[in-house]
Amino acid sequence: MNAQNAHPLLNRIQSPADVRRLSRPELKQLATELRDHLLKSVSRTGGHLSSNLGTVELTIALHHVFDTPDDRLVWDVGHQTYPHKILTGRRDRMPTLRQYGGLSGFPRRDESEYDTFGTAHSSTSISAALGMAMGSQLQGEHRHCVAIIGDGAMTAGMAFEALNNGGMPHAGQEPNLLVVLNDNDMSISPPVGALNKYLARLMSGKFYASAREGAKQVLKNAPQLFELARRFEEHAKGMVVPGTIFEEFGFNYVGPIDGHDLDALIPTLENLRDRKGAQFLHVVTKKGYGYQLAEVDPIAYHGPGKFDPAIGLVKPATPPKPTFTQVFGQWLCDMAAADPKLVAITPAMREGSGMVEFHKRFPDRYFDVGIAEQHAVTFAAGLSCEGMRPVVAIYSTFLQRAYDQLIHDVALQNLPMVFALDRAGLVGADGATHAGAYDIAFVRCIPNMALLAPADEAETRMALTTAFRHDGPVAVRYPRGSGVGTVAAAGNSFETLPWGRGEIRRESGLVAGRPGSKRVAILAFGTMLYPALAAAEKLDATVANMRFVKPLDGALVEQLARTHDALVTIEEGCTMGGAGSAVAEHLNAAGITVPMLHLGLPDRFIEHGDPAFLLAQCGLDAAGIEAAVQQRYGQFGLLRPVANA
Structure with missing residues (x-):
């Protein structure tokens, strides 16, 4: 059956305006077709699946009730917005999802007018939607602004900062703000579901609101009765709904209701749409809803690659090379066994950071603090103050969210702890929001902080051990995926690297007629060592594996500068303020002048796409390195054939 016949109603939807014209039975049919289309589409491209299957009905209901894009929908994180993309005119582009030049896996303002706020990091939606609501009011526009936030994202302090601000009138103005809590970590039993559907419709309706306000006015003349009634309402509501905390923030709380029941969602949203002020709707959904394999194991289907929906995920016949994340996970378990x-600590990234086995083996020493990077860092600092040795496993891009804590709570006090910076450099399909492009620049400028950039899997284990045994804060950066395949030690093997020392991995030949002089030296940081070595074979260049960004091996840098006609630095990070800048600063302080070429990520955000392709686009593969060096130094005769000594 072709797609046209399989999804007759979905194929008629060109924009949310078409969704708003559908009857309730048609909306239910649309949900079935949309879920089927979503499953088939993601199985061909890879991408986030469980979260999107869980938001099909909620997405339909929101676009049916609200006048989008004039009314603003702000999706927190945004990895659950594939149904939204499909309903907003991008269905035909879904085959390009997360590919270079194709659809982003997250909302982007430059992709569609329906993507009102760009997201990919969590817990920003309420703040953004509140800002939009106030901005609209200040300009005399009356639109609704809706923030859709998951229960996981509600663990971050920023969400509560926004709630604290959003529920209170500002200069007599109340924003038309609706917060939808998409709770996908619990279920509603049938009796509770039926009761809460009734209560939600009642509490969101005009009759309940006017009756409650009228009663308040009458009872205000009898303070004791008023207080009794207020307490009765609060406690009666608290017996069936967990909304007291949101009411205290100034929001009218409604829910929880079944987020897959359009007969509950639509009338409740309509009632809330017609009410003024700050509203809070609690909906309960199930990750992977409608696809049994994803319902049973939503974590495995959170971000799968390509697969056959009829079969599900299949383990490859040949085990792939261990990833850097797996090397870290093994080291973590081994070191924990050796050092009590x-x-x-992880901010809600147990699986992504390779900590599943550690959690099983050492549950009393494992701390998942939720999506709360600031708290994670300061919590670890407190542990360090008491003599523990914290290892904070965090993506490079997420450490950005705890930068003040890194400086104020860790580095300023020079506390011994390790930051395992996963996803350093480009990350591929997740794109600019998840790329670890800036950690070199923002870590190396902090006093007391050290930063290691191992070149491969074996060296990563050594770098982690070196960092763990250092008496101060150290970050170790490593990329997503696998490296060249070097075998990392395991068990009780804890080899370290000489502190602050790099190594020469390839020697250039001497320049004929100029004793002791060589042409070009490439100073490689991290996994850029291997494309640098490949390029050096064509260029006959010296290659140094620098290993340490900070402390920089100044002696090695000066030696290379004095014995070579030119230097090249290469890193998978931003060149502005990066490792190459560190080399230039050192030579300047030493009074040494030498031509230099800095290769790294350019001063722009790198789009999503295949990682190898993106590195090539940035000139960070072997061919790109060779071409850049030839272009800069070839004209000066620094790359002519040499006579080996």
């Missing part, structure tokens, strides 16, 4: 003071 090791504790591990």
